[in-house]
Amino acid sequence: MFDFLRRNRFPLTLALLLVIAGGLVLSRSGNRVRNDTLGRLFLDGMAPIMRVATELTRTVAGVWNGITGAFQLRDQVRFLRRELREQKREVARLGELQLENERLRKLLSFRPEVETEVVTARVVGADALGLSRSLAIDRGTLDGVRKGAAVLAPEGVVGQVLLAGRHAARVLLITDHNSGVDGIVQRTRARGIVEGALGGGCGLKFVKRTERLEVGDLVVTSGMDGIFPKGLPIGRIASIDKRGQSLFQYATVEPTVDFGRLEEVLVARGSPVRLPPAIPEQ
């Protein structure tokens, strides 16, 4: 017996690992939150490195913008080129600071609208393979971030905490195909589910065919899913599809949040559903 195990160590190990991996896939499929210890350890271990890498990337982008700006001005102010380069570097640095300042101010002014306790987090990474839509943030359970918590931005809903480590967390964006947010069309109060699409946008499903939707209608959270506060903007309807004989119609939704430019977010800490903030129709 022992000899058999020793001789077939490789195929047996491989088979066992395949069974474990397959078991994990089958048991965890469809879960929108995770709580595996090893994953939390990996996330915590990588958090400081990701933070540094993100800072480096932003610095390089800032310097790159400065250099590009200097080249554009070269023909017009040739005699000031040298000084301009130095100024540009400084301007790029200050510009980054100013933009950050504006974003943080916006976040601060947004806080009172969300009637739940929130923590501000920095975005430090994106999905490692790109097929899913997720972000890494630099706040974890030690800061009060819990799995399943709502993640917001001043422009609207960002997503939900998928995995929370002690110092970092991963956020599943509303544009991910596994994501689902209970939403209502602000103008008509028609209810539906906003799901992510593989292309990066969202779709509004299960809206009754009799409801009159229009392109440009704002879709907001209904608050019925118990995760997101009611009335937060999700996106605007970009197109409507009533083809087929289904009872429901489908609409593509352009998210109000620009996920490519997201640098800071708010994570809800307390009870998720509170009083609805007033969101004026723009």
Place this chain on the structure above:
Amino acid sequence: MMMASALATAWAAVLVLLVQTTLLPYLRPIVGVTPNLVLVLAVYVGLRYPGALGALGVFMLGYFLDTFAGTTLGFQTLGLLLVFAIASLASSTVRTDSGGPLVVVVFAAGCFDALVEALLFGLGIGGTPPWLQVLGYGLGQAASAALLAPFVLRLVFWGEHIFGAE
């Protein structure tokens, strides 16, 4: 010598995981796809270390990747283990000391991985996006990973130089 060589691969794995989780995600908006360097490493480990230790290493690589990519735990782990299993079957015929053959094997392995992912998505495991889109994205990822395979091999050689396994 074998120990130093395994250390060199582990060293390359750490670097690949760092690059995969910090720098490569920023490529997606530019080139439309995030290359999967971990897949290259899984193929390399399969060709070079077709044994129980190699399988364990690839399992850990997959689990790590599952932490930073996708939503379903085990999804990448399963795909990488299958790729490793096939690569280990081909280990007696494919040489790993030059980039050329590795590029071809990585592309083939990437296509296989894309098929596995599309199949899992098609079965409704791991979400419900159109499986054809998943397949298309996976093939793009396979091509980009194949192009970057020599870079991963360089990292391993660098590690071998550091740990004295040359």
